[in-house]
Amino acid sequence: MDYYHSPSSIKDALSMAGKFSGNYTIFAGGTDIQIYRKQQLDTNEHIIDLSGIDELNSIATKEGILHLGAMTTLDEIISSDEIQLHYPLIAEAAKSVATPVLRKTATIGGNLLVKNRCVFYNQSQAWRNGMGSCLRDVGTICQVTGGKKDCYSRNVSDTAAALIALGAEITLMTPDGITQKPLKDIYLPCGIKFHNLEEHSILTQISVPIKPKKWWYKKLRLRKTLDFTSLTVAATVDINSIARVCLNGVSMSPILVEQTMDTLTQENLTRQARKNCKTVDNDLMPLKYRREMINVFLEEWWDSIEII
Amino acid sequence: MGLKQIELTVNGFSSPFLVQSDEVLLFTLRERLYLTGTKEGCNQGTCGSCTVLLDGKPVLSCMTPTLRCVGKKIITIENISSGDTLHTVQKYLVEKGGLQCGFCTPGVVMTMVPFLEENPNASREEIKEGLSGNLCRCTGYKKIIDAVENAAEEMRS
The missing domain is CATH 3.10.20.30 (Beta-grasp domain)
Incomplete structure (x- = not known):
């Protein structure tokens, strides 16, 4: 029996997904999911490795819209002249992920669908056995909140924050055909089932329509290159003065505040962002500090907009 | 499996x-x-x-x-050296004392060889960024970066 599969087309990948229903893991770059396998957090028998599908690796601009293949590596995105020139926010977000060597393997599609993280869940099996499993593993309660029945693990995708701030859309291939939806709509406010994609669907492309008039990006983490984000803020203002501020790393899904600059105030922005963030103490940084840093980052963005 | x-x-x-x-x-x-x-x-x-x-x-x-x-x-x-002749990066790591226990050294060499081929004019800051995924538990970063800078200079000439 063969357990590792390297399809050469999306059609083959979808047929494999159908065949191994419920017992497969999709590898994009594999830089994150490989750790889940080592820690016995992912025990599916079949691996479907998308790295052999060349058609998923592309950067192209058609009619003013940037199209990124889901298997484009973060390094290719950073090195692209087109992206550096017209979409520096995407390049900046990609550059803030992991290390230069990992970025040569890690993909944009993989980063958008990176699993939610929590200090009580993303640990070795021995650690989890010692501490007591949480409800996302085999336990019955959330260890972070001391017994709640919801999972609050954090969405830690940096590129998701940037692409949502840019109003990106994604293309999904399913056995029934192609569907497109705004990226922001796929994330669910749940730590366990963090997206609403159908089981046998493959993210194939990301389309970015907006070339923003202004952009801003900042990421908070304990150790550069080592840690996942503790707070990522990506913000854009388009030619119609619509501000799109996206926060990630502080809640179960990215938090988007979208409002015209005419009516937006700093207090209003901070209040909306803080209200929507379900931040709990599940990161290396203390909870109080992370909450305070939301205010600090939003204030910095607000000041930068006023200066511009 | x-x-x-x-x-x-x-x-x-x-x-x-x-x-x-x-x-x-x-x-x-x-x-x-x-x-x-x-x-x-x-x-x-x-x-x-x-x-x-x-x-x-x-x-x-x-x-x-x-x-x-x-x-x-x-x-x-x-396979990075040519027989007994060390690669320039290896040579300068030895000459400049760019290692202490040496455990991270193979990773440093394998990261820096393609990096310098791709970025022959890399600045010290860019070298630091390129090495940011290589941890040295002896914390001997300064001499590693010095060695890579020297290697870059020789590879350029």
């Missing part, structure tokens, strides 16, 4: 192997081929000690499925 017979090209030699379906390249290199120059540090993609070249591109072998490497050229630290 079952065993699978594959052919890998490592350091210019092709040989058939039996590997586990979910095996990572680091395990194959160290435990099946006894190429122990590639080090196992964190085993979770953080420390850079296990860096090897896959079709000329640096990858972390602890995160790379072995079966993904079929049909590709793998170069490990054992």
